Amino acid sequence: MSGVRLLVGTRKGAFILTSDGRREKWDVSAPQFGGWQFYHLKGSPVAPNRVYASQSSDWFGQTMQRSDDGGKTWETVGNKFLYDGIQGTHQWYDGTPHPWEFKRVWHLEPSLSDPDTVYAGVEDAALFKSTDGGQTWHELSHLRGHSTGSKWSPGAGGMCLHTILIDPSNHNRLYVGISAAGAFRSDDAGETWKPITKGLYSKYLPDPTSEVGHCVHRIAQHPSRPDTLFMQKHWDVMRTDDRGESWHKISGNLPTDFGFVIDVHAHEPETVFVVPIKSDSEHYPMDGKLQVFRSRSGGNEWQAMTKGLPQKDCYVNVLREAMDVDTLDECGVYFGTTGGQVYGSTDGGETWSVIVHDLPPVVSVEVQTI
Amino acid sequence: MVRVELPYHLRQLARVDHEVAVDVSGVVTAGAIIDALETRFPMLRGTIRDHATGQRRPFLRFFACEEDVSFAGLDAPLPEAVADGREPLTILGALAGG
Numbered sequence: 165m166s167g168v169r170l171l172v173g174t175r176k177g178a179f180i181l182t183s184d185g186r187r188e189k190w191d192v193s194a195p196q197f198g199g200w201q202f203y204h205l206k207g208s209p210v211a212p213n214r215v216y217a218s219q220s221s222d223w224f225g226q227t228m229q230r231s232d233d234g235g236k237t238w239e240t241v242g243n244k245f246l247y248d249g250i251q252g253t254h255q256w257y258d259g260t261p262h263p264w265e266f267k268r269v270w271h272l273e274p275s276l277s278d279p280d281t282v283y284a285g286v287e288d289a290a291l292f293k294s295t296d297g298g299q300t301w302h303e304l305s306h307l308r309g310h311s312t313g314s315k316w317s318p319g320a321g322g323m324c325l326h327t328i329l330i331d332p333s334n335h336n337r338l339y340v341g342i343s344a345a346g347a348f349r350s351d352d353a354g355e356t357w358k359p360i361t362k363g364l365y366s367k368y369l370p371d372p373t374s375e376v377g378h379c380v381h382r383i384a385q386h387p388s389r390p391d392t393l394f395m396q397k398h399w400d401v402m403r404t405d406d407r408g409e410s411w412h413k414i415s416g417n418l419p420t421d422f423g424f425v426i427d428v429h430a431h432e433p434e435t436v437f438v439v440p441i442k443s444d445s446e447h448y449p450m451d452g453k454l455q456v457f458r459s460r461s462g463g464n465e466w467q468a469m470t471k472g473l474p475q476k477d478c479y480v481n482v483l484r485e486a487m488d489v490d491t492l493d494e495c496g497v498y499f500g501t502t503g504g505q506v507y508g509s510t511d512g513g514e515t516w517s518v519i520v521h522d523l524p525p526v527v528s529v530e531v532q533t534i
Numbered sequence: 535m536v537r538v539e540l541p542y543h544l545r546q547l548a549r550v551d552h553e554v555a556v557d558v559s560g561v562v563t564a565g566a567i568i569d570a571l572e573t574r575f576p577m578l579r580g581t582i583r584d585h586a587t588g589q590r591r592p593f594l595r596f597f598a599c600e601e602d603v604s605f606a607g608l609d610a611p612l613p614e615a616v617a618d619g620r621e622p623l624t625i626l627g628a629l630a631g632g
Contacts (some may be wrong), residue, residue: 197546197547198546199542199543199546200543200546221629222593223541223543223591223593223594223627224543224547224581224582224594224627225580225581225584225585225591226580227547227577227580227581229566240547240576240577243579243580243582243585244579244585244586245585246586247586259556265586266585267588323536502570
């Protein structure tokens, strides 16, 4: 491992940021497919130069790109995401039934063992899989066909399946997060699904402890402790230690527990990072100060990490896909903002520096340690 | 050959920097032109017509001989000047957004 590659998705193109292991000087690529939205890019853990990218446009729909040289060149692959079987309905914002309509791919999760296999989480919420390097896609429709599917409803950003986690100790165990349906687990590679929402409380729901309807923003997992998950819900930071069977709140002393991103230190499974956002009506940090909060105790006790981050007049947001960590000895932490900045820390969040100031609004940041 | 003007994003996707020409056999319609385009440029599949419905994407319009032919239907014959290559079919994206 001698360097780091950041795959940055923005509202107006993808960017590849590269550095050596010192992470002091960065090369910023030219825009890849400038003008297109890139909701997510992610590399295969077993073939890092194989990178999948979700490219979309309100005008031209969804397209998919694949690179086999770490983002230097791209090949357009399959973009036919057709729901399997009877389309059915979910709940619309006003509670009326609404047919499922494919809009875009929010998240790509390459297999942990096969570079040609990749999962895609889409809006309206569904899980797709490709086993031929993205050329063709088929829906794992038992998720959408879950008995609660007709009760799922969109969050403000649409009804998106934004988190896919593959248990590194059991590749048949999958977790997904859906805004605003909740969280689900499959123990049989997507054949059957179980809502895992016990312990979640969402006061805006008619039944705050309902099995579905929770606006889950992001779920993170450390590979060494696959039974433990950390969740940034719409409000509340949550934790489970039993694969989602029960959750408990770990917001502790956070100044606000609304936010989007959550991630775990590469070498310390009890060290967690969040970026608190003032409220769901004001999608920017409190008091104009951009602060990453770090807990080294698995939650509840949080410390503001501010050195190198703007501490006045800062009103950006950090979206759910826009934080990641590298696996170098001194764990690097990175996040991007809707203001187009990408920040990095090479000391586990103690100090931060800006890698690039002025990209288009950043939607996603994925890190490859190469 | 039928001439087609693509919007910037689709030229970028197809890796062309100018108007393209495609062979269309039979009656020249918007649907037949898109079929030919997608054969020559497979990366454009689904970007002009929605995969699920087969219909023109709502933020796109088709123009021929300075007339909006978007609502004539994909199977309607286009003007002779487009069919014989004197005029292009122009695919235009809505001028909106940030």
